[in-house]
Amino acid sequence: MPLVYDTSGNITQDKNKGITAVSYNHLNLPYQVTFANGGTIKYTYDAAGMRLSKKVQPSGGALVTTDYLYSFQYLNGVLQFFPHAEGYVKPNGTNSYLYVYQYKDHLDSRDKALRKL
Incomplete structure (x- = not known):
């Protein structure tokens, strides 16, 4: 089965996309996605659940950070x-x-x- 879910209905694995694990925070929002090739994506949120940042660490590549300041979007x-x-x-x-x-x-x-x- 290509998709695996937890008891809350969240996707925890997607074998079609090479996602081996998805971790969720107390607001049920994804905070870390881990890929089979070793890459990761990490998200941070404020207390209301608004995304503050996204950090993409490709396997063997340079870290790419996207910051969200209200409606302003910054890349590195x-x-x-x-x-x-x-x-x-x-x-x-x-x-x-x-x-x-x-x-x-x-x-x-x-x-x-x-x-x-």
Whole structure:
């Protein structure tokens, strides 16, 4: 059987994806995922269950850290993007930003993304 569950219904193993163990915290949120190749993913959360960080340690590779500060997302300490009312903003060089506007259809699906330089 490719998927293994615990008594709470959480996936603890996924043999199709090479996941050998998933550990959960007291809020029933995953805090560590271990892969058959030796890689791991570790998550941290605040008391309300909002994700604060994700640390990916590939087998034999460099650690990659994603930090979440409210809606701001950082990759290895470098700002990646933050949202605005109609989409998100990405840094685009020194003191320059790329504004991405996302438009949705009547089903609330993202239909178009337009960039303003």
